[in-house]
């Protein structure tokens with residue numbers, strides 16, 4: 229998870245507002261570029277810059293300060309505030325801004341959003357600033373009647389690649405992020421979410437990382453010293469927090485960390501799967517979600533866990549990039565039908581991977597007679613209309629293969 233320091237500029241200075249109220253400002257530096265350098269040398273990989281005057285007036289107002297930041301750091305910058313037409317967006321991208329944040333345009337001008345997303349792809353980020361659940365605009369002076377959640381869904385539909393969700397009532401308060409609202413957004417929106425507002429401690433960062441947000445914007449806490457950026461980056465890197473997003477309604481339990489440790493050569497298994505961050509994957513197993521956490525470690529946070537005993541998976545497999553199955557074939561009465569059900573529904577380019585018990589005696593696992601071996605698995609796969617891409621026996625425990633349509 230990325231930690232993104234925020235530099236909000238008002239009258240050329242680096243400030244923090246309380247709940248976005250322009251009358252409640254604290255000036256932290258008259259030289260935003262020097263602040264940017266400080267965050268860069270502390271290890272930031274990106275900086276979030278807001279032109280507050282621009283957000284209020286509707287046109288970019290702090291060009292000199294923005295240019296100076298661009299000249300002072302080499303890490304990419306994302307910029308929001310008053311960027312509401314094609315020409316302005318284009319000129320900032322040409323100037324070297326890496327990502328453009330659209331706030332007001334997201335509420336008011338869907339045609340522009342669509343056009344810009346089509347043209348610039350991931351360079352466009354949608355800023356959704358919510359007050360009491362409803363999206364605000366124009367420097368947060370104006371409220372709309374659309375919920376942050378609905379707006380996020382609409383934006384994803386228009387082709388947006390990511391969303392920054394800011395909770396206005398938490399912003400600048402050093403209280404805590406609105407975890408509930410963020411969780412809800414993650415549940416409903418398939419594209420990556422960056423969270424913002426109220427972050428005050430490293431434990432907040434850890435919790436957000438565990439929820440599966442792509443990044444967190446930190447403002448006030450860095451300026452007051454409540455969060456030491458270098459330390460926070462170190463802690464998160466060391467803990468290797470695995471984001472996960474599960475559909476929990478059908479899960480009895482997730483696998484215990486002890487059992488996960490006993491899974492051999494997991495990395496070797498994953499190295500053979502066409503895994504890409506931001507994919508949507510279903511983990512179909514005996515009910516424990518064995519591979520969900522390890523999959524999430526590979527940046528795949530959209531992992532849905534389902535039990536294998538439901539042939540009617542209740543999944544829209546067309547929307548999935550892949551299905552991962554763990555130790556389920558031995559349970560199936562009709563293995564071919566089971567594989568056909570999955571393979572037939574997978575969208576083009578999707579993949580299926582599975583891990584099974586091998587026909588060797590093991591104290592744990594199903595009875596010997598119910599296990600399959602590599603030859604059987606290969607035949608099953610081809611009989612079900614799938615193509616075997618790779619297969620491997622790992623150690624003396626697991627058989628694994630990857631199938632493509």
Ligand code: AMZ
Pocket residue numbers: 236245247248249250278279280282283284286308309310311312329330331332333355357365366367368394
């Ligand atoms: O603090 C505020 N009052 C404020 C703020 N930080 N108002 C707007 N903004 C930010 C949004 C987004 O990054 O969070 O300005 C950007 C949106 O600007 P616009 O002009 O597209 O609405």
